[in-house]
Amino acid sequence: MDFEDAPQEAAYRQKARNWLAEHAPSHAAPAGGAEPEEAMMRRARLWQKAKSKAGYTGITWPADVGGQGGAPIEKLIFEQEEAQYRVFTIPFQVGMGMCLPTIIATTPPELARNFVEPALRGDEIWCQLFSEPGAGSDLAGVRTRAVRDGSDWVVNGQKVWTSYANHADYGLLLLRTDPGMPKHKGLTMFFVDMRSAGIEVRPIRSMTGHADFNEVFLTDLRIPDSQRLGEIGAGWRVALTTLMHERLAIGRDPDAPGAEELIALARSLPSGTEGGTMLQDSAVHAAIARFYINDAGLDFLRMRAQTAISAGRAPGPEASIGKLVMAKTRQDIGAYAMDLMEGGGVLDGAGGALLAAFRYHYMFSAGLRIAGGTDEVLRNIIAERVLGLPGDARSDREKPFNTLDA
Amino acid sequence: MNFDFSDEQQALRDQARKLFADGRLRARRMVETERPFDRDLWRDAIGLGCTGAAIAEDLGGVGLGPLELCVIAEEAGRTLAPIPFASSVLHASEAIKLGGGEAAATWLPQLAEGAVIGTVAFAEGAGSWDRMPEASVIDGCLTGAKQPVADPCADIAVVSARAPEDGAGFGWFVVDLRQQAVQCETLPALDAVRRHGRLHFASAPAIRLGAPGTGAAMAERLMDAAAIYTAFEQIGGAEAQLARCVAYAGTRRAFGAQIGSFQGVKHRLADMYVKIELARGHALYGAWALSTEARELKLAAAGARLSATEAFSFAAEEAIELHGGIGFTWEDDCHLYYRRARSLAMIFGNAARWSQRLVNALAAKAHGNPDKECVDGF
Numbered sequence: 102m103d104f105e106d107a108p109q110e111a112a113y114r115q116k117a118r119n120w121l122a123e124h125a126p127s128h129a130a131p132a133g134g135a136e137p138e139e140a141m142m143r144r145a146r147l148w149q150k151a152k153s154k155a156g157y158t159g160i161t162w163p164a165d166v167g168g169q170g171g172a173p174i175e176k177l178i179f180e181q182e183e184a185q186y187r188v189f190t191i192p193f194q195v196g197m198g199m200c201l202p203t204i205i206a207t208t209p210p211e212l213a214r215n216f217v218e219p220a221l222r223g224d225e226i227w228c229q230l231f232s233e234p235g236a237g238s239d240l241a242g243v244r245t246r247a248v249r250d251g252s253d254w255v256v257n258g259q260k261v262w263t264s265y266a267n268h269a270d271y272g273l274l275l276l277r278t279d280p281g282m283p284k285h286k287g288l289t290m291f292f293v294d295m296r297s298a299g300i301e302v303r304p305i306r307s308m309t310g311h312a313d314f315n316e317v318f319l320t321d322l323r324i325p326d327s328q329r330l331g332e333i334g335a336g337w338r339v340a341l342t343t344l345m346h347e348r349l350a351i352g353r354d355p356d357a358p359g360a361e362e363l364i365a366l367a368r369s370l371p372s373g374t375e376g377g378t379m380l381q382d383s384a385v386h387a388a389i390a391r392f393y394i395n396d397a398g399l400d401f402l403r404m405r406a407q408t409a410i411s412a413g414r415a416p417g418p419e420a421s422i423g424k425l426v427m428a429k430t431r432q433d434i435g436a437y438a439m440d441l442m443e444g445g446g447v448l449d450g451a452g453g454a455l456l457a458a459f460r461y462h463y464m465f466s467a468g469l470r471i472a473g474g475t476d477e478v479l480r481n482i483i484a485e486r487v488l489g490l491p492g493d494a495r496s497d498r499e500k501p502f503n504t505l506d507a
Numbered sequence: 508m509n510f511d512f513s514d515e516q517q518a519l520r521d522q523a524r525k526l527f528a529d530g531r532l533r534a535r536r537m538v539e540t541e542r543p544f545d546r547d548l549w550r551d552a553i554g555l556g557c558t559g560a561a562i563a564e565d566l567g568g569v570g571l572g573p574l575e576l577c578v579i580a581e582e583a584g585r586t587l588a589p590i591p592f593a594s595s596v597l598h599a600s601e602a603i604k605l606g607g608g609e610a611a612a613t614w615l616p617q618l619a620e621g622a623v624i625g626t627v628a629f630a631e632g633a634g635s636w637d638r639m640p641e642a643s644v645i646d647g648c649l650t651g652a653k654q655p656v657a658d659p660c661a662d663i664a665v666v667s668a669r670a671p672e673d674g675a676g677f678g679w680f681v682v683d684l685r686q687q688a689v690q691c692e693t694l695p696a697l698d699a700v701r702r703h704g705r706l707h708f709a710s711a712p713a714i715r716l717g718a719p720g721t722g723a724a725m726a727e728r729l730m731d732a733a734a735i736y737t738a739f740e741q742i743g744g745a746e747a748q749l750a751r752c753v754a755y756a757g758t759r760r761a762f763g764a765q766i767g768s769f770q771g772v773k774h775r776l777a778d779m780y781v782k783i784e785l786a787r788g789h790a791l792y793g794a795w796a797l798s799t800e801a802r803e804l805k806l807a808a809a810g811a812r813l814s815a816t817e818a819f820s821f822a823a824e825e826a827i828e829l830h831g832g833i834g835f836t837w838e839d840d841c842h843l844y845y846r847r848a849r850s851l852a853m854i855f856g857n858a859a860r861w862s863q864r865l866v867n868a869l870a871a872k873a874h875g876n877p878d879k880e881c882v883d884g885f
Contacts, residue, residue: 102574102795103509110508361873364866380866383859390862393869394785394814401788404510411508422781477770483780484773488753491768 104404106178107411113175117157117182124151125186142268145189149223157183158197158221165210167218173410184355192265196220196227200273203343204292207330216271216292228269228295230260230317231340237262237471238478240275241284241337245319247276247291254278254291254329256299256322262472266302266315269295274324275340278333280503287502288336291328299323309464344474357431358438358458360393366438366455379441388437395430399423421487425479428469435463510791516578523582526555530586531747534700534843537589543660543693543702549590549621558596559619562604567616573732573797576601577739577790584743587843589700591624594658597736599625602665602729603681606716610681613714614663623662628653628706629726636856640677640722642668642708649682649713652705657854659691659704666706666713667722677722680713688712698850699843731808733855735793738815741851742786745815745822748844749779752822752829772829779822786814806872809865816852816861823848 106114128148130136136144152158160176162168169175183190201220205213219225236242245258256276266272272293279287293300299322304312331339367379367389379385402423406416438459439446446452449460470476484490497505512520526548533545552558560575562568576597583592600618603611603625617623631641631653642651649668656664664684669677684691688711696703717725753776756767766772793811796804823845827834834841852858 102511102513102791102798106508360869364870364873368870380870383863386862386866387859389869390809390813390858390865393865394789394810394817397792397810398785398788398814401510401792402784404508405788405791407508408510422784426781426785477774480774480777481770483777484767488749488773488776488780490753490756490773490776491765493770494764494768 110174110178110411114178114182117179120155120157121182121186124155125183125188128186128188130187130189141189142192145192146223148188148190149193149221153222159217162201162205162217163210166205166213167221172413174407177407177410192226192268193220193223195229195264196225199229199343200227200271200292203273203290203330203339206342207290207339219270225270226265226268228263228266228272229343230263230266230272230274230293231343232262233259234261238475240340241288243275243277243288245276246280247278247289247324249278249326250323252326253323254326256319256324258319260317260319261305261314263302263315263317264313266295266317267304271295272317273330273343275336277502278336281501282334283499284497284502284505285337286334288340289333290330290336290339291324292330293322293324293328297322297324307468309461309468313468356458357462358455359396359434360389362455362458363389363392363434363438366452366459367441369455370441385441392430392434392437395426399426421479421483424469424473425476425483428466429476431462431466431469435459435466439463510795512574512578516574519575520578520582522555523557523579524585526551526557527582527586527588530583530588531840531843534587534589535840538699538843541693543658544591545589548588552588552590552592553621557592558600558621560596562600562615562619566611566619568619573735574794576736577794577797580736580739581743584740585747587700587744587847591626591658591661593701593736593740594626594661595624598627598657598729598733599661599663599665601732601736602627602679602725603716605725605728606665606679606681608716610714610716614681624658624660625663625665626656626658626661627729628656628664628666630655636860640667640669642666644668644670644678644680644713644715647712647714648688648710649680649708650710652707654694654705655696655703655854656706657701657703659693659702659706661691664706665716666708667726668713670715670719672719673722674720676720678719679716679722679725681716682708682711682713686711696850698846700847701850703850730855731804732797734808734812734861735790735797737851737855738786738790738793738811741815741819741848742783742790744844744847744851745779745783745786745819748822748826748841749776749783752776752779752826755830766829775825775829779818779825782814782818782821786811786818789814803872805864806868809861809868812856812861813858813865816858819844819848820852 128144128151149158156169157179159168160171160179161173164170201217204216220227231240233243233245235244245256245260247254247256272295274291274293276289276291277287278289281287299320301318302315304315307313364380367385370379371377372379372382409416438456442452442456446456474482481493485492530548533548537545556569557579559568560571560579561573564570580593580597595618600615603614603618614623618625629635642649642653649666651668653666662683662685664682666680666682667677668680682689684706688709690707691704693702693704756772756776757765759766789810793807795801796807827841827845830839830841833839
């Protein structure tokens with residue numbers, strides 16, 4: 102057992118480190134103060150372009166679509182090293198992580214290349230138009246309708262919770278093409294130019310106060326059949342390949358406060374005894390230990406996944422645990438940190454920067470527990486796909502979609 | 508990155524799993540008898556090299572290390588194999604290895620070949636971790652009482668006690684239990700499979716283990732090692748209960764469906780799985796720290812201890828709940844795991860003690876002790 106890179110991996114890491122040390126600092130977030138959104142987006146695009154020039158994008162994708170044809174361990178190593186810098190990559194994550202892998206899986210390489218390359222270069226951003234007001238966890242219940250009209254499809258409906266729809270050039274779009282079929286069988290996947298007539302994007306302000314995502318209204322939108330991905334009626338299967346990629350992204354947010362920050366906070370708070378601090382309280386120890394167990398436990402799961410990837414195996418079921426544990430732990434530790442302050446924690450300015458971070462993640466984690474699969478959906482995935490338990494009892498699976506109660 | 512057991516260690520796991528395959532049936536037999544342990548299974552375990560696995564070859568052992576012990580511990584824990592493996596191999600032999608010297612030269616060869624069974628006698632009732640032992644050694648002879656002691660039927664015990672030369676501290680001693688001056692009693696205990704009891708010493712000859720006055724440091728080290736080995740036992744037990752629950756939830760029907768299709772059931776099993784996998788990561792980290800004598804050992808041991816205790820307790824408790832009334836019967840094996848889970852949670856220090864140890868280790872790390880490199884980059 103060891104934590105060393107294999108010689109080839111060490112060489113790749115060193116090369117990536119050297120390159121990052123030279124280039125990443127000039128693309129990192131400016132110190133202190135809020136950065137305007139446009140500046141952040143520009144920073145993200147420039148960073149993506151710089152990485153692309155140096156061969157650090159599409160690391161595992163085949164060369165014939167514009168990727169590097171590298172090994173999964175190289176991608177992992179680069180991401181680990183990149184995470185040491187405060188560069189902004191999130192606007193490209195939906196495209197790199199989900200949309201483009203779906204394009205690559207469903208499109209001949211010479212066509213896929215036309216979309217992969219501009220995205221890798223940072224010129225084009227992708228979003229994922231899956232969820233609807235009436236279809237979240239039950240994604241196969243999407244109602245947005247696509248009706249065939251000659252060589253086009255005409256689309257009407259509404260998508261929601263779409264991150265970066267307001268900046269995106271393209272979107273991956275899951276639509277109902279045959280309401281007479283059972284729900285999973287009447288769906289088809291498309292991609293769409295987000296500047297097409299008939300698309301209206303409206304930002305939604307989340308409970309954090311920021312516009313974290315959008316709702317997207319589709320009215321008489323025309324999509325050529327050439328933008329269909331996979332067979333008509335095969336949309337659910339295509340969507341599952343997209344979502345499988347989503348589950349593998351289990352990075353740790355390096356800015357999120359954890360057990361060590363909670364120790365610092367507890368040490369700064371006086372207890373009832375003369376000269377004592379909250380850090381001497383056994384109940385506080387138990388809480389800190391509980392949060393450490395979860396966060397460090399996820400670190401170790403990632404190390405196990407890296408071991409598998411390094412050996413050329415697919416990461417095991419550990420990949421499905423990450424977000425489930427991480428999001429709830431952020432919420433619990435945030436609540437606990439504020440609780441230590443008692444009434445003093447009520448004001449926004451209380452506790453300085455340390456408590457502000459706990460407070461922010463307490464708010465944000467409420468959404469994180471829903472995004473990309475709710476806690477309940479993730480537990481179902483673990484129970485059914487990892488443990489092999491039977492699926493939920495469902496009354497809607499075999500019936501034509503248009504006969505179901507809304 | 509190689510954060511897993513090696514292929515050779517996995518092959519050892521397969522052998523151990525075969526060896527302990529009918530452990531649960533054998534454990535069940537222990538419930539209805541007064542026998543100290545299953546002699547046939549113990550003989551087979553000795554034959555496979557379990558007792559000498561981590562003892563040096565020149566002392567008659569196999570010359571492997573802590574990682575191999577972790578693998579065997581997990582498999583023994585899986586079926587509650589009724590043998591004194593934990594007491595003799597994981598605790599007594601490891602303690603004697605730490606102390607070295609004459610005691611090691613005398614006893615390790617005999618422990619390796621399974622000629623003697625060892626145990627560790629530290630506790631003197633509740634609260635023993637916070638005070639000096641009352642057992643005392645005068646002119647090389649031990650007097651006092653120790654309880655609870657696991658596998659009190661052992662042949663030798665590693666005992667904490669105070670001698671004049673220990674000054675304000677205490678020391679460790681090895682005592683042959685097969686003599687008039689020692690009385691071994693088995694007492695009714697929570698664990699229905701592994702025996703616990705009391706040892707009485709009335710001026711029994713004792714060989715010193717380690718230097719005078721170093722008992723506390725050795726106890727700390729022993730506690731960390733025991734926490735990690737126990738974590739593997741706990742994970743094995745927890746996995747066994749999870750597997751049983753999954754099988755039952757796929758068979759048992761209620762309300763016209765397999766009960767495993769209900770989210771109230773399947774989500775709890777998912778939680779069981781999550782706790783086990785988190786504990787496995789901590790236990791692996793502990794195994795690494797133990798095998799490399801890493802300075803992260805304290806933190807790793809506390810993480811392994813707490814996470815594995817949580818995983819096994821949860822699995823053992825929820826397994827009874829999931830099996831319904833049948834799980835509450837004497838006849839069913841659920842309570843054997845339930846008893847083992849709680850018993851392991853208490854021995855070697857409770858959750859409050861280990862939480863404090865964890866926070867101390869974590870706070871020391873945050874205070875400029877640069878322990879972080881191996882976890883960084885994630």
